[in-house]
Amino acid sequence: EAGVAQSPRYKIIEKRQSVAFWCNPISGHATLYWYQQILGQGPKLLIQFQNNGVVDDSQLPKDRFSAERLKGVDSTLKIQPAKLEDSAVYLCASSLVTREETQYFGPGTRLLVL
Amino acid sequence: DQQVKQNSPSLSVQEGRISILNCDYTNSMFDYFLWYKKYPAEGPTFLISISSIKDKNEDGRFTVFLNKSAKHLSLHIVPSQPGDSAVYFCAARAGSYQLTFGKGTKLSVIP
Numbered sequence: 001e002a003g004v005a006q007s008p009r010y011k012i013i014e015k016r017q018s019v020a021f022w023c024n025p026i027s028g029h030a031t032l033y034w035y036q037q038i039l040g041q042g043p044k045l046l047i048q049f050q051n052n053g054v055v056d057d058s059q060l061p062k063d064r065f066s067a068e069r070l071k072g073v074d075s076t077l078k079i080q081p082a083k084l085e086d087s088a089v090y091l092c093a094s095s096l097v098t099r100e101e102t103q104y105f106g107p108g109t110r111l112l113v114l
Numbered sequence: 115d116q117q118v119k120q121n122s123p124s125l126s127v128q129e130g131r132i133s134i135l136n137c138d139y140t141n142s143m144f145d146y147f148l149w150y151k152k153y154p155a156e157g158p159t160f161l162i163s164i165s166s167i168k169d170k171n172e173d174g175r176f177t178v179f180l181n182k183s184a185k186h187l188s189l190h191i192v193p194s195q196p197g198d199s200a201v202y203f204c205a206a207r208a209g210s211y212q213l214t215f216g217k218g219t220k221l222s223v224i225p
Contacts (some may be wrong), residue, residue, distance in 0.1 A: 004157070042118070042203050042215030043158065056212055091157055101146050101207055105157030 002026065004106035006092050012112045018080035021109045025073065025094030031055075033103060034067055034077050035091040043091055049075065050097065082113045117141045118206050120216035128224050133191040135219050137204030140185065144206040148213070149178060149189050152201045161202075162189070194223045 005024040013019050025032050031050050035043035046065065048055040051072040060067070064083070069075040079086055089110050093103040119138045127133045135149075145166040150158035164171040164178045164187070171178050177190045191198055204216040 040217060042205070042217050044215070045212045048212065093157070100210070101148065101163065101213075102160050103213070104160070105150075107155065107157050 004092055004094055004104055006090075006106035006109055008109055009107065010110045010112075012114065013082055014114050015084055016081040018078065019082055019111065020076050020078045021090050021092075021111075023075045023077070023092030023106060025075075025092070026104055028096070029094035029104070030072070030097045031095045031100055032069060032075050033093040033095075034075070035093065035105075037089045037091055037108070039088070046077070079111075082111075084113050087111055087113045116216075117144075118204055118214050118216040120202075120204055120219045122219050123217070124220040124222070126222045126224060127194045129196055130193045133189075133194045133198065133221055133223065135189040135191075135202050135204075135221065137187045137189075137216055138185060139187075139206050141206070141208060141214075142185070143208035144214075145209065146207045147178070147180060147187050148205045148207075149176075150203040150205060150215075151198075152203065152218070158203055191221075194221075196223050196225050199223045 007022050033048050034046045037043045046060045047057040047067045049069045052069050067077045089108040091108045093105045095103045148163040149161040151161045152158040162173050162176050164180050180187045201218040201220045203218045205213045
């Protein structure tokens with residue numbers, strides 16, 4: 001069974017530029033999550049989707065971050081404009097609706113904002 | 115305010131001995147606890163979990179203990195193997211709310 005796929009794996013941009021990350025969850029997983037993991041910290045949830053609807057985006061900085069999951073499968077996370085403090089690993093995870101406590105993570109995208 | 119705390123950033127253990135990783139929490143509404151393991155350049159991998167109605171859950175070499183009165187849980191790995199060297203994250207959940215993660219403990223198992 002294929003795991004959660006993410007791309008790109010690494011991205012370096014300058015502040016005020018925009019960047020987008022892509023995630024393809026495990027087949028059949030209706031719930032998809034985007035996390036931000038800053039160095040030395042645990043993952044912090046940014047947004048949770050169930051199918052193509054947003055369940056929780058309370059910690060998403062909506063002035064610069066946006067995410068979509070238009071067809072209920074793949075998802076993109078965008079930052080525009082990026083700030084230095086956005087440097088982090090962005091993790092995508094997915095789970096079954098009936099087993100949301102067990103999430104499967106992708107390898108992450110490491111973002112460096114200069 | 116950190117609701118899930120892993121106070122030891124790192125731990126070194128000899129191969130074959132027991133590794134004990136600790137986690138404290140402050141939110142009494144947490145009712146489900148998980149441990150994730152993370153290798154460098156990979157995403158976290160689910161390891162083991164425990165519901166608040168239990169005080170112990172075992173899966174092979176891994177056992178998680180929950181002490182609700184102390185708001186403390188621990189992960190025991192016996193025997194420890196070099197392949198267990200990774201960062202271990204404790205996570206907790208209150209009902210249907212999001213997972214809250216600790217900062218992680220880096221375990222090094224020395225051959």
